[in-house]
Amino acid sequence: MSNSDKKIAEALPTSHARYVDERTGEVVIAIAPDPTLEAKRRALAGTLGVPVRIVVEEPVVPQPAIRK
Numbered sequence: 001m002s003n004s005d006k007k008i009a010e011a012l013p014t015s016h017a018r019y020v021d022e023r024t025g026e027v028v029i030a031i032a033p034d035p036t037l038e039a040k041r042r043a044l045a046g047t048l049g050v051p052v053r054i055v056v057e058e059p060v061v062p063q064p065a066i067r068k
Contacts, residue, residue, distance in 0.1 A: 004048050011044040018060040026051040
């Protein structure tokens with residue numbers, strides 16, 4: 001997962017937490033609500049070559065605004 005930080009950040013720029021669920025082998029990524037999450041999840045799982053689960057939750061610590 002540490003080798004994939006850049007790929008995860010590019011695919012999900014509003015993600016604020018991530019870990020590997022050792023029971024399922026999934027990379028779990030916490031992200032603020034986004035209506036396009038399912039498409040992003042599928043694309044990221046294909047890029048990483050592992051199952052990806054996205055958990056929708058507001059960050060505990062406010063994140064700086066992302067410029068587009």
